[in-house]
Amino acid sequence: MAKEKNVEQITDMDVDFAQWFTDIVTKAKLIDYSGVKGFFILRPYAYALWENIQSVLDGMFKELGHENVAMPLLIPESLLQKEKDHVDGFAPEVAWVTHGGSEELAERLCIRPTSEVLFCEHWKNVLHSWRDLPMLYNQWNSVLRWEKSTRPFLRGREFYWQEGHTLHATAEEAEIETQNMLDVYATFCEEYLAMPVVKGKKTDKEKFAGALATYTVECMMHDKKALQSGTSHYFGDGFAKAFEIQFSDKNNQLVYPHQTSWGLSTRIIGGIIMTHGDNNGLNLPPRIAPVQAVVIPIASHKPGVLEKADELTTRLKAAGVRVKIDKSDQSPGWKFAENEMKGVPIRIEIGPKDIENDQCVAARRDTGEKQAISLTELEKRVNELLEEIQTNLFTRAKENLKNNTRDAATLDEMKAIFNEHGGFINTMWCGSQECELKMREEAGVTSRCIPFDQKKVADTCPICKAKADTMVVWGIAY
Numbered sequence: 001m002a003k004e005k006n007v008e009q010i011t012d013m014d015v016d017f018a019q020w021f022t023d024i025v026t027k028a029k030l031i032d033y034s035g036v037k038g039f040f041i042l043r044p045y046a047y048a049l050w051e052n053i054q055s056v057l058d059g060m061f062k063e064l065g066h067e068n069v070a071m072p073l074l075i076p077e078s079l080l081q082k083e084k085d086h087v088d089g090f091a092p093e094v095a096w097v098t099h100g101g102s103e104e105l106a107e108r109l110c111i112r113p114t115s116e117v118l119f120c121e122h123w124k125n126v127l128h129s130w131r132d133l134p135m136l137y138n139q140w141n142s143v144l145r146w147e148k149s150t151r152p153f154l155r156g157r158e159f160y161w162q163e164g165h166t167l168h169a170t171a172e173e174a175e176i177e178t179q180n181m182l183d184v185y186a187t188f189c190e191e192y193l194a195m196p197v198v199k200g201k202k203t204d205k206e207k208f209a210g211a212l213a214t215y216t217v218e219c220m221m222h223d224k225k226a227l228q229s230g231t232s233h234y235f236g237d238g239f240a241k242a243f244e245i246q247f248s249d250k251n252n253q254l255v256y257p258h259q260t261s262w263g264l265s266t267r268i269i270g271g272i273i274m275t276h277g278d279n280n281g282l283n284l285p286p287r288i289a290p291v292q293a294v295v296i297p298i299a300s301h302k303p304g305v306l307e308k309a310d311e312l313t314t315r316l317k318a319a320g321v322r323v324k325i326d327k328s329d330q331s332p333g334w335k336f337a338e339n340e341m342k343g344v345p346i347r348i349e350i351g352p353k354d355i356e357n358d359q360c361v362a363a364r365r366d367t368g369e370k371q372a373i374s375l376t377e378l379e380k381r382v383n384e385l386l387e388e389i390q391t392n393l394f395t396r397a398k399e400n401l402k403n404n405t406r407d408a409a410t411l412d413e414m415k416a417i418f419n420e421h422g423g424f425i426n427t428m429w430c431g432s433q434e435c436e437l438k439m440r441e442e443a444g445v446t447s448r449c450i451p452f453d454q455k456k457v458a459d460t461c462p463i464c465k466a467k468a469d470t471m472v473v474w475g476i477a478y
């Protein structure tokens with residue numbers, strides 16, 4: 001039968017999580033591979049998901065006063081090299097344009113790996129006075145980083161994202177912006193994607209090239225690994241000095257502005273898959289799902305069934321539900337499996353028996369539970385169910401995070417816990433990069449962040465035994 005065949009095609013997540021992920025991105029029709037390694041085609045279903053993500057985030061950005069702009073694709077080599085840490089961080093993975101037609105260019109142009117330097121060059125031209133500040137910009141674009149190993153969504157050479165770039169009169173204002181945007185990502189992940197986050201600051205080793213501070217929201221995937229889901233960077237006036245961006249302040253003095261940038265990419269779709277998916281496929285949070293409910297007519301050749309199914313679809317659409325009807329000639333079993341694979345939160349079945357009883361049957365993707373819904377209550381119950389599913393997905397993910405985050409006082413304890421359970425482990429840290437590297441060598445983990453939510457799990461750094469006041473969360477990251 002088609003249903004079994006379809007489901008059989010996905011590898012069990014407990015057997016091979018990486019293969020399970022790869023199976024889902026192709027079977028749920030999210031991705032196709034292109035002729036160039038690391039360049040993935042976002043198929044309509046993935047792009048619809050990305051559009052929903054864009055639409056919510058874009059609204060949140062604009063609510064805070066940000067405006068969208070479009071910067072060029074190419075960066076002259078001399079421009080990329082102006083900020084030393086930045087170029088050191090990105091140069092190994094940029095792709096170069098060396099020819100225009102058959103003519104060799106006088107200067108190589110890199111395809112943007114990120115756009116800080118482009119914004120800086122622009123700001124140098126347009127910023128004059130304190131009255132011009134703040135400049136709160138964002139752009140939706142793709143960037144290119146020549147990664148060695150690539151995976152759909154998680155590590156593409158080209159990927160889609162938004163990059164926010166802002167310029168402020170004072171350090172305080174820029175720091176507030178950095179935090180505000182981190183909060184936007186945290187709210188978005190938790191309330192829309194049902195992905196609970198650990199909010200914190202990156203260690204110096206893990207921060208963005210050229211930033212004074214990088215803040216992150218880290219999420220735990222189903223295999224207990226971490227996904228850095230959104231980052232917000234504070235640059236101070238380092239870039240402004242490197243690019244000679246100045247403005248006259250209220251006292252008519254020439255001063256340097258302070259800068260931030262922040263980004264979230266299509267990587268988050270990989271996060272949604274690995275947070276909520278199961279062995280039947282995707283499992284999408286209703287608030288972001290391209291299709292929230294699918295209506296499937298049962299015994300559709302019987303009189304009245306298709307008409308009734310259409311009527312339910314129309315009613316749900318009018319009630320603001322993103323609904324689709326599946327009238328294809330596939331068997332109901334095939335359609336069930338197909339919509340499970342695509343993670344549609346609610347399946348609504350309507351057949352002759354249901355019509356007789358003035359009801360339909362709703363099946364939840366998250367629990368598999370089925371319930372009869374009286375047609376007089378259709379809109380109300382479907383909307384309630386969508387909320388229940390959204391909450392349930394968040395609760396489940398939160399449990400996973402909570403149950404797989406542990407404290408360790410010593411290195412031996414850390415290694416024993418990590419070998420047995422994996423997941424996130426909190427330890428104290430003295431602040432030295434040497435100890436951070438040693439932790440990686442010894443335990444095979446990297447620092448995910450210094451969580452804002454601090455506690456004292458011991459008195460000393462587990463590596464050097466020096467007194468330590470800072471708690472770090474460690475794990476394996478995608």
Ligand code: ZN
Pocket residue numbers: 429430431432435461462463464465466
């Ligand atoms: Zn130490």
